[in-house]
Amino acid sequence: MSKKVKISVVPFGGLGNRMRVLNSAFYLSKDINAETTLVWLKKAELNADFFRIFEHASFDFKLLRGFRYKVFLKFVKHIYINQYPKLYRFILGIFFDKILFDSDVQSLSSETLIEQISSSKSVLIATCYEFYPFSGFDNFKLNKELEAKITSFQIPEGSIGVHIRRTDHVDIIKESSLDNYHVEMRKCIAENQNVKFYLATDDAVVKAEFLNIYKSRIITQDAPLNRDSEAGIFGGIVDIYNLARCYKIICNVKSSFAVTAKLIGKEKELINV
Structure with missing residues (x-):
C-alpha cells in the first residue's frame, strides 16, 4: 500500500485569509486522503495561537510545534517569499518535493493540483489564497x-x-x-x-x-x-x-x-x- 501524501500548509495573512487557505487544504486532503500539518505562524497580522481562537475545525490535522516551527516562524515570511521565490524553493526543496506559493495555486486548476500533489510525497503550500473549493466556514468551531x-x-x-x-x-x-x-x-x-x-x-x-x-x-x-x-x-x-x-x-x-x-x-x- 502506498503511503499517504503529507501536506504542510502555511496560511498567511489575517483570519479570513487563513481560514480560506485552511479549508482549501482540508478539503483537498480529504479528497486525496492526505495527511495535513498546519504551520500556524503567530505574527503581528494574527497574534494568537490557533487553539486560542478555535476548538476545532472538523478535520484531522497536526499542528507543527517545536524546533521546526521556530525555523518557519523566523525565516518563512510572505513578503520575502514573493520577492525571492527561487531562493525559498531551493532551501525548502531540501525538505519538500513539491512547493506551491501564491502564483502556483492561483494558476492551477483543481484537477491539475490534485494530479501534481498526488504524485508527490511531501508537499508545502504557503499562500494567502483559496486554492481548492470548499462549502463554507461552518466547520470552524470557536472557543467558548x-x-x-x-x-x-x-x-x-x-x-x-x-x-x-x-x-x-x-x-x-x-x-x-x-x-x-x-x-x-x-x-x-x-x-x-x-x-x-x-x-x-x-x-x-x-x-x-x-x-x-x-x-x-x-x-x-x-x-x-x-x-x-x-x-x-x-x-x-x-x-x-x-x-x-x-x-x-x-x-x-x-x-x-x-x-x-x-x-x-x-x-x-x-x-x-
Whole structure:
C-alpha cells in the first residue's frame, strides 16, 4: 500500500485569509486522503495561537510545534517569499518535493493540483489564497470565550452589517468613499425605519462619525482596533461573526473580512460599495 501524501500548509495573512487557505487544504486532503500539518505562524497580522481562537475545525490535522516551527516562524515570511521565490524553493526543496506559493495555486486548476500533489510525497503550500473549493466556514468551531463574547451582542433579525476598512488597504480606501456607505445605509433606512446596523471598522474616527450620525441604529463593540495583540484579534473575530449574523453586509468585496462573514452561517448578500 502506498503511503499517504503529507501536506504542510502555511496560511498567511489575517483570519479570513487563513481560514480560506485552511479549508482549501482540508478539503483537498480529504479528497486525496492526505495527511495535513498546519504551520500556524503567530505574527503581528494574527497574534494568537490557533487553539486560542478555535476548538476545532472538523478535520484531522497536526499542528507543527517545536524546533521546526521556530525555523518557519523566523525565516518563512510572505513578503520575502514573493520577492525571492527561487531562493525559498531551493532551501525548502531540501525538505519538500513539491512547493506551491501564491502564483502556483492561483494558476492551477483543481484537477491539475490534485494530479501534481498526488504524485508527490511531501508537499508545502504557503499562500494567502483559496486554492481548492470548499462549502463554507461552518466547520470552524470557536472557543467558548469567543462564542460568549459574540452572543452577548443583541443583533435583531433583519440587521445589516457594515464593514468599513480604512487603515491598511489602499485600493479599498480609493474605491469606497464613506459617502458610498452613507448612500447605502440611507436606502436601508428608507426601506425599514427600524433597521439596525452592526458596524465593524478598523478606524476609530470613522466609528465615532457613524455613531454620531446613526446613533442608536448602530451596534458596535469597544475593542482594540489593531491586530497585533490577542485582544485586537479577538475583537476582529467578534466583528466577523457578528457581521455573519446579519442578513446582508455593506462592504468592499476586496476585503476577505466581509467575504469570510458571508460564508459563515445563513446565506447573505454583499452590497459592494
